[in-house]
Amino acid sequence: MANFNISKDITIEFEGGFFNDRSAGWTYRGITEKFYPSWPGFARIRKLTGGKTPARYKIFKDAILDAYVDEFHNSVFWKNKVTGESIANQAIANMCYDFILHKENDAIKVINNVAKVFNPYITTKQTSLSLDVVKEMNKNPLEFYASLRNARLAYYNNSRNFSKPLKASFVRRVNKLPSSIGGVRGFLNY
Incomplete structure (x- = not known):
């Protein structure tokens, strides 16, 4: 069966870092605040930046934020939307x-x-x-x-x-x- 980490490693390169989209607001690594406002990564980004908007395409070197991204991508997308473990x-x-x-x-x-x-x-x-x-x-x-x-x-x-x-x-x-x-x-x- 397919492996989440392989898919994640490919897609994360395409998703890049931070982006402040006019229509969707803050987006980080493919996670958009407009659609997922309770994702803890946005609070983490605000803590890391002192509440300021990060630079465009900024990728944070932060193990906690990386873990939030991985957990979200795995649970919300891979398991629930893609049903990747069945492919x-x-x-x-x-x-x-x-x-x-x-x-x-x-x-x-x-x-x-x-x-x-x-x-x-x-x-x-x-x-x-x-x-x-x-x-x-x-x-x-x-x-x-x-x-x-x-x-x-x-x-x-x-x-x-x-x-x-x-x-x-x-x-x-x-x-x-x-x-x-x-x-x-x-x-x-x-």
Whole structure:
């Protein structure tokens, strides 16, 4: 089964550090205060900065804050939204985890739509991946990964909500992940 630490180590590089987004407020390592105001990491950041807004892209070297990030990503995203421990293929888990952490419910919708191509009768959920969706991933890992990657790129490229530079940065993010996979266990195809 897929390993959280592998997915986390890939995605954390894409998420960067602190950002004060106009629409969502403070965001750190992919965790947005607007949507997760009770996350203890924001109180920790305020303590570390004396209540001041940190510099853009600041990554704090703080073991307590790092532990808050890891725990949040593991419990909220990996276990509850991705159901990552049920995914057999690490590359698919990496793609799903990165996409859901990045675009949350939109990503879940895209992943559900890909799964329904393989089996239109499966049960899906709006806020997390159902076990039916994960079963489809596990049955057809090579085809599922290729379809998901293409659907994710189409989501970014066809959205009217993103500027051209933002779309380009999202496409670069996807292109940092493998373009295809080989083998049932998810060994990368270089």
